Amino acid sequence: xxxxxxxxxxxxxxxxxFSAHLAMAQQKEITTANYRLAERFSPKQLxxxxxxxxxxxxxxxxxxxxxxxxxxxDGIFYYxxxxxKRTKTPLFDNHNMATQLTxxxxxxxxxxxxxxxxxxxxxxxxxxxFDVTGxxxxxxxxxIEAKKDTAVTDSTKKEKKAPxxxxxxxx
Numbered sequence: 706x707x708x709x710x711x712x713x714x715x716x717x718x719x720x721x722x723f724s725a726h727l728a729m730a731q732q733k734e735i736t737t738a739n740y741r742l743a744e745r746f747s748p749k750q751l752x753x754x755x756x757x758x759x760x761x762x763x764x765x766x767x768x769x770x771x772x773x774x775x776x777x778x779d780g781i782f783y784y785x786x787x788x789x790k791r792t793k794t795p796l797f798d799n800h801n802m803a804t805q806l807t808x809x810x811x812x813x814x815x816x817x818x819x820x821x822x823x824x825x826x827x828x829x830x831x832x833x834x835f836d837v838t839g840x841x842x843x844x845x846x847x848x849i850e851a852k853k854d855t856a857v858t859d860s861t862k863k864e865k866k867a868p869x870x871x872x873x874x875x876x
Contacts, residue, residue, distance in 0.1 A: 765830040772796055772824060780817035783824070796824065806837060
């Protein structure tokens with residue numbers, strides 16, 4: 706190696722060490738835990754951002770079809786897959802379902818915020834049904850229970866009436 710090459714390698718080595726030292730000096734030393742930042746990446750927070758990452762098939766009794774739900778930023782969508790026909794169709798229209806559920810339960814629903822529907826297929830997999838409860842239904846149940854309690858209380862009051870006292874003068 707000639708003198709110029711040795712000098713160039715020496716300068717390169719010094720520059721490399723100096724840049725490594727600067728890189729180490731620029732890193733901010735962490736002295737305390739940053740719980741607020743860590744919370745942003747917790748599983749609960751990530752679920753809000755990631756939505757569905759897989760599909761869980763729910764097989765129908767006929768065995769050639771299945772349904773699944775898939776969550777996106779636009780809500781939960783339900784699909785029916787027919788393996789024989791090689792088709793995937795929406796199980797229902799979310800807008801129409803929201804309208805019908807609002808009418809039935811008297812709770813406001815929109816197509817993005819439907820309740821968790823777990824369809825149960827009936828009648829040779831031609832129809833499906835599911836359970837849903839609303840706050841109005843719960844209030845009606847509470848009113849019925851309250852009326853039952855009131856009726857029981859009223860009937861016990863009637864039974865516990867004090868006997869009528871007769872005056873001795875009437876004898």
